[in-house]
Structure formats: C-alpha cells, structure tokens
Amino acid sequence: MDNRPIGVFDSGVGGLTVVNALSKILPNESICYVGDTARVPYGNKSKNSIIKFSKEITQWLLKQDCKIIIIACNTASSLALSYLESNLSIPIIGVIDPGVDWALLNTKNKKIGVIGTRATINSNVYNIKLKNKDREISVFSKACPLFVPLVEEGFISGEIPLLLSNYYLSELKKTGIDTLILGCTHYPLLNKMIGRVLDSSIKLIDSSLATSDLVKKKLEVNNLISNNKDGEINCFVTDDAKNFQFVLERFYNLNINSINQINVF
Numbered sequence: 520m521d522n523r524p525i526g527v528f529d530s531g532v533g534g535l536t537v538v539n540a541l542s543k544i545l546p547n548e549s550i551c552y553v554g555d556t557a558r559v560p561y562g563n564k565s566k567n568s569i570i571k572f573s574k575e576i577t578q579w580l581l582k583q584d585c586k587i588i589i590i591a592c593n594t595a596s597s598l599a600l601s602y603l604e605s606n607l608s609i610p611i612i613g614v615i616d617p618g619v620d621w622a623l624l625n626t627k628n629k630k631i632g633v634i635g636t637r638a639t640i641n642s643n644v645y646n647i648k649l650k651n652k653d654r655e656i657s658v659f660s661k662a663c664p665l666f667v668p669l670v671e672e673g674f675i676s677g678e679i680p681l682l683l684s685n686y687y688l689s690e691l692k693k694t695g696i697d698t699l700i701l702g703c704t705h706y707p708l709l710n711k712m713i714g715r716v717l718d719s720s721i722k723l724i725d726s727s728l729a730t731s732d733l734v735k736k737k738l739e740v741n742n743l744i745s746n747n748k749d750g751e752i753n754c755f756v757t758d759d760a761k762n763f764q765f766v767l768e769r770f771y772n773l774n775i776n777s778i779n780q781i782n783v784f
C-alpha cells in the first residue's frame with residue numbers, strides 16, 4: 520500500500536480529462552495536479568521549451584512526494600517523456616503509448632488517423648510508435664491547432680465547431696481510417712462533434728481512458744495502490760486560478776479539494 524499522491528501535469532486545464540478518468544477507476548487515490556496556465560499553450564512551443572517546462576514541473580511534483588507522475592499532455596508526452604524517463608527515480612507515464620496500444624487493439628483495416636497540436640503532429644511520435652509496433656499500419660495525421668482555444672472558449676457544440684471539424688477532418692475522411700486517436704487533452708471534449716463529422720463506424724480513441732487504465736495496472740504491479748478512504752484532488756496552477764476554475768466548472772464534474780497558485784520557474 521502507498522498513500523502518496525499521484526502527480527499529474529498538463530500545460531493547463533486539458534489534463535483534467537485524465538484526472539476525471541483516474542478518479543473514476545481509482546477513487547481512493549489522491550491526485551496532485553499541476554496546470555501550467557502561465558505558459559499554456561505548449562502546442563506551438565519548441566522542443567527545448569517543452570522539456571524545460573516539463574522538467575520544472577516534475578521537480579516540483581517530486582517535492583510533493585508523488586509516487587508516480589503522469590504527463591497528461593500529448594505535446595509534453597511527445598517531446599519530453601524520453602528525457603524525463605531517463606532522469607527520474609519514480610515511474611512516469613505519458614499519454615501517447617496508452618493511446619497507441621488502444622488504437623492498435625481497435626483497428627481492423629490497419630489505417631489509423633491521429634489528430635493533435637502542431638508540436639505533437641510535427642514530432643511524428645505517434646507515427647513512429649504505431650509503426651514500431653506494427654509495420655503494416657498506415658498513419659494519417661492532421662494538426663488541428665484551433666481546437667484547443669475553441670474548447671477553452673466553451674465551443675464544444677454548434678455551428679462553429681462543426682465548421683472547424685469539417686475543415687480539419689475533410690482530408691482524413693477520404694483516407695479510409697477505421698480508428699482515430701484524439702491526440703490532445705482537449706479533443707475528447709469535442710468527440711461528439713468529431714463523431715458527427717466522420718463516418719460513425721470510426722472508433723475514436725480517448726487517450727485519457729487508455730492512460731488511466733495503464734496507471735491502474737502500473738500501481739497494482741508495483742504495489743503502489745492506496746488504501747485512503749477517499750482520494751483528494753488538489754490542483755496547482757502557475758497563473759491566477761480564476762480562468763482555470765471557470766473552465767473546470769464549465770466542463771468537468773470533478774470534486775476538487777483545492778486550487779492554489781504556485782511558482783515552478
């Protein structure tokens with residue numbers, strides 16, 4: 520048994536999709552969440568900046584005595600996971616590998632689509648990981664940079680997201696994919712809209728669900744499961760907490776114990 524918290528971080532509020540999934544399958548675990556709201560978005564930043572930001576946050580999470588760290592951000596997982604893995608003494612999990620594994624389990628025709636931020640798509644990491652596991656897979660990627668601000672402004676249904684989804688997904692529609700990885704924390708909030716635009720038979724892979732499943736297995740295998748009665752969720756942000764709270768209340772039905780501003784850089 521290990522009652523230390525799980526450390527989770529993202530560039531902002533999007534990683535709460537992972538916290539949401541974790542709190543459902545691991546209700547006894549306490550979570551210490553960092554949203555780097557002062558430096559969001561990561562999706563248009565360089566690899567060096569993303570590694571630097573991720574390093575600063577993981578160091579802060581280590582000081583909170585976390586037992587495992589989850590990078591609940593596709594961009595940071597794409598660009599900083601391998602650096603962090605080789606420099607940390609506790610387990611660390613990103614959101615890319617779980618999404619890749621679920622996609623491979625679901626595809627029948629071996630044609631997989633990936634959508635994400637520009638940094639994630641340009642890193643080519645999904646393409647590399649999918650093909651490393653199955654050489655016969657064809658990958659069709661598309662950066663959808665405007666989806667993040669769209670979600671943060673509250674547009675998850677209606678005319679504007681429909682227009683933008685048609686714009687971004689029209690090429691993917693012609694590829695014959697049977698599986699689409701939602702390779703960005705915010706995209707599961709648009710899954711109804713994306714499902715409306717694409718053929719309804721296309722399986723949408725929500726990395727937050729795939730990741731929480733893997734975290735549970737990892738905690739069990741390493742004897743790190745908590746026996747707390749109820750897990751606490753404490754959030755820490757690097758900018759004023761108001762906007763974070765606004766998006767949190769609008770989209771997530773989460774029981775948060777506290778939100779505090781911190782300085783990690």
Ligand code: DGL
Pocket residue numbers: 529530531533534559560561562563591592593594595635636639667702703704705
């Ligand atoms: N969290 C980021 C991701 O999953 C999206 C927001 C950002 O660009 O920082 O890629």
